[in-house]
Amino acid sequence: MPAPYRLAIFDLDGTLFRGEEPIPGAVEALGRSRGQGIQIRFLTNNSSQTRETYVAKLSSMGFEAREEEVYSTGIGTATYMREEGLVSAFVVGEDGLKETLTRERIAMTDNDPEAVIVGICKSFSYDLLNQAMQHIRAGARFIATNTDATYPMEGGRFIPGSGSLVAAVRTCTGQEPVVIGKPEPFLVEMILQDAGVQPSDALVVGDRMDTDIEAGRRAGCQTLLVLTGASPSAPQGQPYLQSVADLA
Numbered sequence: 412m413p414a415p416y417r418l419a420i421f422d423l424d425g426t427l428f429r430g431e432e433p434i435p436g437a438v439e440a441l442g443r444s445r446g447q448g449i450q451i452r453f454l455t456n457n458s459s460q461t462r463e464t465y466v467a468k469l470s471s472m473g474f475e476a477r478e479e480e481v482y483s484t485g486i487g488t489a490t491y492m493r494e495e496g497l498v499s500a501f502v503v504g505e506d507g508l509k510e511t512l513t514r515e516r517i518a519m520t521d522n523d524p525e526a527v528i529v530g531i532c533k534s535f536s537y538d539l540l541n542q543a544m545q546h547i548r549a550g551a552r553f554i555a556t557n558t559d560a561t562y563p564m565e566g567g568r569f570i571p572g573s574g575s576l577v578a579a580v581r582t583c584t585g586q587e588p589v590v591i592g593k594p595e596p597f598l599v600e601m602i603l604q605d606a607g608v609q610p611s612d613a614l615v616v617g618d619r620m621d622t623d624i625e626a627g628r629r630a631g632c633q634t635l636l637v638l639t640g641a642s643p644s645a646p647q648g649q650p651y652l653q654s655v656a657d658l659a
């Protein structure tokens with residue numbers, strides 16, 4: 412079991428819910444954590460929704476959640492852009508990503524953008540791929556919200572994740588993207604900074620070793636794997652629970 416912690420950072424898909432179904436007992440577990448005075452943050456590699464939409468989704472399942480507690484790769488991408496002084500982007504992504512970026516004052520354009528941002532995009536096409544390629548060849552920075560190969564759905568089903576689209580852009584441009592999402596520690600570090608918590612006082616909880624747990628490790632946090640999503644078992648030495656519901 413983890414050492415005492417002040418901040419718990421929960422992955423969403425496969426950790427707190429699957430598709431539209433909450434993991435049984437997860438709502439109560441987070442309630443217990445809050446009752447112990449532990450700060451809660453929600454961290455998803457998904458870029459397709461706004462903070463508002465995630466709060467609505469979490470609330471509809473019974474989770475207590477506030478907008479400032481939700482961190483997505485959309486928010487992370489906007490923060491990265493600001494830190495790098497980039498103000499315009501061509502976006503291969505869902506409306507939620509575009510809305511998140513617009514709210515953070517990033518201009519969407521297909522006229523000489525400073526960056527090409529690639530996230531999950533269910534309307535992905537050869538034409539979009541071609542436009543992304545031409546902008547990157549013309550000098551735009553290549554930013555990937557995340558590189559998850561697949562995306563978990565209800566009933567143990569998976570659909571292609573944004574990593575499969577990033578791979579297409581990487582292949583035709585020969586360029587490596589800057590990656591915002593897990594396993595990069597950028598978003599975890601952003602949460603720690605915003606919360607004013609040291610890495611050793613934070614616990615990162617997730618269902619994927621190669622993204623959630625790796626990001627937590629790289630940021631210097633304690634980590635906890637749950638077996639309700641992508642990982643059927645835990646490697647030797649990795650702290651784990653069958654489900655987030657078992658969190659004391």
Ligand SMILES: [Mg+2]
Nearest residue numbers: 422424425618
């Ligand atoms: Mg997950």
